[in-house]
Amino acid sequence: MKSSSPTHKKLTKDSSTEPTENDIAHRNWMLKYPSALASFEKITSYAKGKKVVLFLDYDGTLSPIVDNPDQAFMSNHMRLAVKNVAKYFPTAIISGRSRDKVLEFVGLTELYYAGSHGMDIMGPVRPNTNGHTNCIRSTDKQGKEVNLFQPASEFLPMIDEVFRSLVDITKEIEGATVENNKFCVSVHYRNVDEKSWTTIAESVHDIMKNYPRLRLTHGRKVLEVRPVLNWDKGKAVEFLLESLGLSNSDNVLPIYVGDDRTDEDAFKVLREGNRGCGILVSSAPKESNAFYSLRDPSEVLEFLKSLVIWKKASALQM
Numbered sequence: 001m002k003s004s005s006p007t008h009k010k011l012t013k014d015s016s017t018e019p020t021e022n023d024i025a026h027r028n029w030m031l032k033y034p035s036a037l038a039s040f041e042k043i044t045s046y047a048k049g050k051k052v053v054l055f056l057d058y059d060g061t062l063s064p065i066v067d068n069p070d071q072a073f074m075s076n077h078m079r080l081a082v083k084n085v086a087k088y089f090p091t092a093i094i095s096g097r098s099r100d101k102v103l104e105f106v107g108l109t110e111l112y113y114a115g116s117h118g119m120d121i122m123g124p125v126r127p128n129t130n131g132h133t134n135c136i137r138s139t140d141k142q143g144k145e146v147n148l149f150q151p152a153s154e155f156l157p158m159i160d161e162v163f164r165s166l167v168d169i170t171k172e173i174e175g176a177t178v179e180n181n182k183f184c185v186s187v188h189y190r191n192v193d194e195k196s197w198t199t200i201a202e203s204v205h206d207i208m209k210n211y212p213r214l215r216l217t218h219g220r221k222v223l224e225v226r227p228v229l230n231w232d233k234g235k236a237v238e239f240l241l242e243s244l245g246l247s248n249s250d251n252v253l254p255i256y257v258g259d260d261r262t263d264e265d266a267f268k269v270l271r272e273g274n275r276g277c278g279i280l281v282s283s284a285p286k287e288s289n290a291f292y293s294l295r296d297p298s299e300v301l302e303f304l305k306s307l308v309i310w311k312k313a314s315a316l317q318m
């Protein structure tokens, strides 16, 4: 549980000018996952003549990590950058949050949204469902026709039940909060005294014993309960590309920006077959399936702005 949001510690420091072990580790890590800003020309040279599709995670990517999950607001600058980028590239938000919650935070109706780690997708109308059950025609809040795909819909009563049990079992643990993300549940321990982390983990594991059809994953100071289902953020990326009519094409470059373990499923899909480019948001070295890195949401903002500038400039050259 401790490693879920590593802090920077100076391991050794001989003098103020000499690099620490951390500095060296970070430098080596950056060689493996170069900055997407420093490598921007390389990325755009690869994107030339291709249709770029953007996939963005929310927490830790568009909004900074904060203690209170209900207050993880994105800045107006970020909102504007996402709005602008969506004018030029199909853009989707893929979050562990419930779809409604992330739409409320982002507030842009021109995007596609996948909530509950991709288990609740509102995307463009697809010509056919390609064998996907649980895919229905619906309308969004603006009355626009959309496709709604909820592969875990049968788990809804079970998720509601486990949510209530988790609220109950954690209510005595100071700082613990439980968030209902519709098709998954988050048990937050960021504000729990470290001495009680074992208690919270044991309590959650006890509940989980009653639910063999649910599994537990681990995010940034959060335990996440989700259905045992072969569906994740990577599958959601494939689903959305297919819905947009942009899968299996050499002329498409999907870019996925995310910070968390669940984003690795999407990085992996893009890495396999060299289909696109994953960008990990992290200031601390960690192994990833992404190709590039950005330190924090402020660098994500710069990257999004740069994409718009590049697109406008390349349109002028045509």
Ligand SMILES: O=P(O)(O)OC[C@H]1O[C@H](O[C@H]2O[C@H](CO)[C@@H](O)[C@H](O)[C@H]2O)[C@H](O)[C@@H](O)[C@@H]1O
Binding pocket: 057, 058, 059, 060, 064, 065, 066, 067, 068, 069, 072, 094, 095, 096, 097, 179, 181, 186, 188, 190, 219, 220, 221, 222, 224, 260, 262
């Ligand atoms: O897929 P994401 O959009 O990155 O969502 C993953 C989880 O993000 C949220 O929790 C994280 O951010 C909180 C606010 O900064 C922070 O307090 C918490 O410690 C982090 O784990 C969200 O609350 C979860 O429900 C999402 O699953």
